[in-house]
Structure formats: C-alpha cells, structure tokens
Amino acid sequence: MLMLGPIGFTAPLLLTALIALPVLWFLLRAVPPAPLRRRFPGVALLLGLRDAEVQTDRTPWWLLALRMLAVAALILAFAGPVLNPQQGRTGDGPLLILMDGTWADARDWPARQDRVQGLLAEAGRSGRPVAVAVLTDPSPAAPEFQSAEVWASRLQGLSPAPWEPDPDRLAQWAGALDGGFETYWLSDGLDRATRAPLLSALESRGPVSVFESPRPIHALLPPVFDEGEIRVTALRSPASDPAEITVVAHGLDPAGIERELAQVPLSYPAGADRAEGAFSLPTELRNRITRFQIAGQRSAAAVSLADDGLRRRKVALVAGAADREGLELLSPLHYLRQALEPTAELIEAGLSDALLAAPDVVILADVARLSLSDSDALAHWVEEGGLLLRFAGPRLAASDVSRAEEDRLMPVRLREGGRAVGGAMSWGEPKALRPFAETSPFYGLPVPEDVTVSAQVVAQPDPDLAERTIAALADGTPLVTRKPLGQGQVVLMHVTANAEWSTIPLSGLFVQMLERLAVSTRPAGADAADLAGTTWVPERVLDAFGTLSDAGQMPGIPGEAMAEPEIGPALPPGLYASDDRYMALNVAAADTTLMPAQWPQRIPVEGLTEAEETGLKGMLLALAAGVLVLDLIASLFLSGRMRRGAVAMIAAIAFATLTADRSMADDEFALEATRTFVLAHVLTGDAQLDRVAEAGLRGLSQRLFERTSVEPAAPVSVDLEQDDIAFFPFLYWPVTEGQPVPSDAAYARLNQYLRTGGMILFDTRDADVAGFGGSTPAGRHLQTLAAPLDIPPLEPLPEDHVLTRTFYLLQDFPGRHMGRGLWVEAAPPDPEAVEGMPFRNLNDGVTPVVIGGNDWASAWAVDDRGLPLMPVGRGFAGERQREIAYRFGINLVMHVLTGNYKSDQVHVPALLERLGQ
Secondary structure, eight states: EETTEEEEESSSSGGGGGGGGHHHHHHHOOOOOOOOOOOGGGGGTTTTTTOOOOOOOSHHHHHHHHHHHHHHHHHHHHEEEEEEEOOOOOOOOOEEEEOOOOOGGGGGGHHHHHHHOOOHHHHHHHOOEEEEEESSSSOOSSOOOOOOHHHHHHHHGGOSSOOOOOOOHHHHHHTOSSSSSSSEEEESSBTTTTHHHHHHHTTTSSOEEEEEEOOOOOEEOEEETTTTEEEEEEEEOOSOOEEEEEEEEEEEESSOOOOEEEEEEEOOOOOOEEEEEEOOHHHHHHHTTEEETTTTTGGGGGGOOOTTTOOOEEEEESSSSSSOOTTEEEEEEEEHHHHHHHTTTEEESSSHHHHHOOOEEEEESOOOOOOOOOOOOHHHHHHTOOOOEEEOOHHHHSSSSTTSSTTTTSOOOHHHHHHSSTTOOOOOEEBBBBBOOOOOOOOOOOOOOEEEEESSSOOOOOTTHHHHHEOOOOOOOSEEEEETTTTEEEEEEESSSSSSSSSSGGGGHHHHHHHTTSSSSSOOOOOOOHHHTOOOEEEEETTTTTEEEEEETOOOHHHHHHHOOOOBBBBBBEEEEEEEEEEEOSSSSSOOOOOBBOOOOTHHHHHHHOOEEEEHHHHHHHHHHHHHHHHHHHHHHTTTTTTHHHHHHHHHHHHHHHHHHHHHHHHHHHHHHHOOOEEEOOSOOHHHHHHHHHHHHHHHHHHHHHHOOOOOOEEEETTTTTGGGGGEEEEEEEEEEOOOOOHHHHHHHHHHHHHHOOOEEOOOOTTTOOOOSSHHHHHHHHHHTTTTTTOOOOOEEEEGGGGGGGOOOOOOSSSSSSOOOOOOEOOOSSSOOOTTTTOOOOOOOOOEEEEEEEOOHHHHOOOOOOOOOOOOSSSSHHHHHHHHHHHHHHHHHHHHTTTTGGGGGGGGHHHHHHHHO
C-alpha cells in the first residue's frame, strides 16, 4: 500500500495514469488546421451580417479544467484510496497486554477496552498467544498466554480499581516473568516509582509499546474549612492550556434525597496544575454536604467525600451558676469554650431556647434540677438521637438528684455529698486516672501523669455500674459514666468542667475526650495517637468510577491504620464510622500530586484511539459523476440549447436528493419506534414543557422496567405534522394555552390513531387552579384542540372501571396536583353486573382518551441520574403522592397493552357453569 500522508492507495500503479492528464489537456485544446483562402466575389454580399448564435472556436479553459478534474477523480477512485488505513502490526510470538487498571483509567475505560479488543483481534488474525494483566490485581504467577478468543471473552469482566498498584505485589509479579514476549502497555498516564523497574523487567523479555490517552487527569483534594469557607483544590495532569472546571457539592435535602446543593467554578491558569475555589455556605447547608465532585469527571479521584472534619457541630452550653466577676478561670464554661470554639458552633442560652436551635450536643455544667417542662423537652430531644453531656459540681453534689431512684437524665444513681480531699472521706492524695479499657470510647488515649482528680461525685454501686463506666480512677472509682436513652445517650463527667476538682480541663486529654464523645468536630488530619484504640467500620465505599455503594460486611479497620491509610483492597476509599464519628478516606489526599508519566525515547507511545479507516473510492466516483453532470450542463448553456431542460434536470436532481434524505429519516424514525415498546409525547412548541414531558415519560419508563415485564425504550417526542403516530400505543399530550392547532392532515392521522386502538392522555395541568372543564385557559384551549377529533362520549371515571385495577388497586390518580377529575369513555347504558364480582363489564376495550389536569409528567419526571426532578407535596406525604402518580401511570400503560382482560373476569361464573354442564 502506498501512503501519501493519511491516505493510502491499494492499487498505486493506477496513479501513473495521472501523467496522461497534461497530454489530454493539449489534445482537447488542439485547433484544426487553418482553411485554404480563396477569393470569391459573392462574399461581399455577406459582409455586415451577424449570426444569431455565436459559437466559440475552442473549449474554454475552465470547462477543460472541469473535465480534467472528472478524469483525475476517476483515476484516483480506481487506485483504491483509503483515509487512515489501519496498518497491521508486524510481529509474532507471545503478546502481553498490560493495563494499569487504576482510578485514572476509569475516565476512559470503554476506550481502553475497545483498544484491547482491537489488539486481541490483530493477535488472533496473526495466531499469536496473548496474556492480559491488570497491575492493580496482578497474579502471583507468571502471565498465562492463551488464544486471543479466550481473552476476548473475559475482557468485559475486567474493571479498574480505585487505588494504585501495590509495589510489593508488583515486584513479585515482575519477578515471576519468564520467557520472551512483546508487551503492549496501556498506561494511565501518571508517573510512579514502580514504573521504571517494571519497564526494565518487561524490556528484558522483548519490545515494549505504550498507549496513553491525551485527555487530562483530574483529582480533587479533600476540602478544608477555613475562615468560614470550604476551600477546594483540584489538580490536573498534564499542566497545559488554560481551562475551567466546576466542582459540585452534593448533599441531602430535608426529605433525605441527595441533591446538588452548590457549585463553584475553578480555573487553571496556563501551565498550572492546580486550581482553587471556595464555597461560602450557611452552617445548616454546609452540614448537609456528603461529597464534592468535579462535574463531568468519572473517576474516584474526582470525588471527595465529606466527614466530621468539615461539619461543625452545634453545641449548647448551659451552666448551673453565673460566671463570677473577675474569676474567669473559675467559670463553669471557660474551659469548654476554649476546647470547643475552634471546632464547633457554641450556643449559650437558656435550655428551652437552646433546644429550639436544634443542637447536636447539650452540655449541662453543674446543673442539678430542671423544671418539668425542660426535663421533658430535653428527654425527648435525647431520645430522638441527641447527646447530653453533664458535668458535676457543688450544686449537683449537694442536691438529691438521682439519689433514691435513677433520674432519666442521669446515667447512674449518686451518693450524697461526693468525695473530696480533707473531708469525711478524704483520700489523702489526689488520684490519677486508670488506663482506659478496650470497651471505652477513650481506649488508646494516653493518660498524662500530671492529670489528677481531687474531688468527684460518687456513683452508687448498682449492678449495671460497671457496664456504664467508660472511665475510672486508679482505685476503680467511676470518672465518666454513660447510658443509652432512646436513640441518644446521656454521659456524666463526675468532676467539674473547670479546674476546681481536677486538672483534666488543663490538659490536652480534655479535648481528646470531648472529641471521642463526638462533642466536637474531628480535626482534619488526626494522628495515630488520636485514633489509637478505635475501630472504624466502612459504611459506603467508592469504586474506580466514583460511584458510592454499600460496604456490605467488610471488617472493621483499627484506628492506627486510619491515621496513615494505604488505599488498597483491604482499605478501599469510602466513608468509615466509629460510634458517632465519621471519617472519609479519599483517593486524593492533601499531599497528593499528579505527575505525568515520562517514557524513554526508545519506547513508542501511541494514543488510545485509532482513526477510523474510511474508503474514499465511492466519494471520488460520486465527485466524478457530479463533475460530469456539471460539464453537461455547462456545455448545454454554452451551446445555447435546452436551457429549460437543464434547469429541469437540476430541479429533478435536487428533489431526488431531498426526497431520499426524508425517506431515510422516516425509515430511521420507524425503526426506532417499532424496535421495542416506546412511550411518546406530543411536542407543544414550549421547550420547557416538552423537556418536562420527556423527563416524565423517562421516569415512568423506569418504573415500568423495575416493576412489570414491560421494558420500554427511551421516550420519543412526536411532531403531529410530520411524524407517523401509528407506531405508539400511548401518547401523552400536555395542553398549553398558546399551543398551535394541528392541521387537517394531522387531525386525519389522529382520528385514524384513535379508531385503531391508540390512547391519548390529555393533561391540562390546571388541577391546582380548577377542576376539569372550561374554566381555565388550558381547559378552554383543550376544547378547541379536541373539537375535530372523533372522541366518544365521556364520563368521570367510575369506581369500578378497569383502569382502577389494571395493575394496582387505585381510587385516586394524583400527579403533581391532587384531584380525581379523570374523564374516560362512557360505559354502555346497561353494563353487566355479575354477582360476586367487584366490578362491572365496563368498556369492552381500551378507552381512546383520558382527560385530566393533575400534571402527571411533573410527578413522573426524573433527571439523568434517576432522581425526582420536580417537587411534589411535602415530606413523606409528597413522596407518597408521587408513588401513587407512578402507580396510575403503570395502570394506564398496562390498560393500553392488556385492554379489558381484568374486566373479562366477570364472565368467569358463566364459563365455569358451562364447563360443569
């Protein structure tokens, strides 16, 4: 094959005919010999006369050029031109196809699979044995070379992993390589320390070729809360031209549905690999965020999960006594403020007012008695999942709270008076803390030697005291006790919140204990000491494509491993929980960098995609034919003959072309509509309404696929003036006030559609304003639209109509609006009623029209991710309304497809009676 740039010729010898073109040019321009001149007197009579038509004595140059172009096109066409011809790879012997298989491969994984499929096909044609390996999951043994067909059948089972190759496993795999083979390496484009030794090992076995995608790689670093803003940073590799991306914050709305809460654009300057931006959100919205994601990027590194390091908990502080003037260090709340202000939002108010602010934690510092109303409200708040943390003090020690009987807002019963140095129960010396037990939330925290307790309130030795003790003094006396209350818990520190009874508030242990109790927000970048002794259970994990899924029964992870995590099969990225605390492990850490892979000059590097091979012979033959037609037309015009005929020829050619295009378009529409069951909606001319209608039918199609045996394809938009509606058993027609009235031809097709079993659902979408009728603009316009239609008599939907029980048992048919104003074909005047049957034999067929105004499409509508697009009602009641709307849609479609099969059950008694005879 001869290659001239991107074009190859399968028969290049025919190109030598192009040499004859100059010869042909001179032949066509040749002038015949000059005539002999003879004087003839009669010629004088012809002087001054002019011919009616003037004819040139030679062919114009532009017409010659046109003919040369036609001949050249024919020569080139028969030479077999091919654009981007696929050059078969030369080589024999075993072939190893290597894939990195990391999260960076996920952004174009289908293209990588297609590339591997092409390489396997080439190897199969050459009879080469092939092995395919993924570096994120290497086999400990040497690669197994098999036929290309075997690996082609396994290719769809390969998938990338949300981590990078393990160096130890990679070294083991490289050491197991033996024999000679050629390697095709599909690289993810990132540089790492394991590349050079692996490349050296592969080159020792044979030649290596690399395939890389030119698309940039993006990663999103963990968000950081700083000065009231959430700062996000994105990385890219390689750093090239200026670019802009969008980071989207996703979170749960009050109904528990994940939505897009905010977005911010990030710009990469030219040559920069880093872009930064900030979200400025109120606390309530910020605490709802579950993840950040780079819009349009499909990889685990483009997702950054949010955890306790981002959320600032609301903590209500309530003291039993006012601060003493000039004695700030003796204030019951001073040390709590110092410990919590950097990581939490503090609320200092009366208890009733604080509960109205919906805090996450309520701290009572030396509060003994509460009013009955405050006690009931606080207990209810704890039972709903709140955390009540109480500190002891003189007031609590002197009161009779939780003495004879355990108070519901105290974890244990208390002895009178407490314990203090120099009193009746003097210890002699302050006591140190006992190391925390494994069952304690404080397990793993080091106990400083200078932390001592000089006074406390003492718990009664009840049978469950040991179970409720989570921290104790060296002599075993309880220091911190806890009990569950409903979905929440009550915790009591048996010392004061200031330094009067202990030195705990003066130490770093105080902050760590508050953190372990989930009182404060976990600081970003917790170290091993903070996490020691904890166990973290994965709740949701990320795959390589950035999709969150349930973690299932994965085992817990020790806190020490979470401090310096090594993302891998045993520790996948995701959201981990320990008690009430959450920690996110993201693919991209704060110190992550993206460096493009650097390959030696000796290694050939190609792109992932190959240009599609395109034959040019047909195009050149068409060009030659077109040029010859132009030559013919030009010749006719130059000769002055058949001018009208030439114009008619041009018009005929144009008409044939347009007709062919329209015919092809009609065929494609018919194939698409009849390949499977399709829901369709009528185009109204209102772009927004048409989009909602399409989204509504898409949502209804999904519910049909999930709940029934009907598997609809994507919905179709129908233009009544051009499209054939006979392919669709069901049409959804939203009615607008300004919708144009169809033409007579369209009405003819509509009437034929209704007479042959089709159904139209007319939706005026005005049930929130008025019931069905002519009282609204949409209702009045519906009367205008429906006037030329052959619609049978209508009636409000009877309670025993087949439509109320086709699939679900229904009596209400809400959409986005409530209302039961549904009109269908009227029943016969004497419908049969059979004893024992719950309904009559109504409508011996499918009602051709259903009319209502509940805006069903808005209730059915979903976005591209399958989430509801439009709000319906409020809270659970709204979601219930949406569910009933889906059920009505399913009943409607099943009624269209199955007709009156349920109504036919009224004949069952008669059939059984006949069989008995």
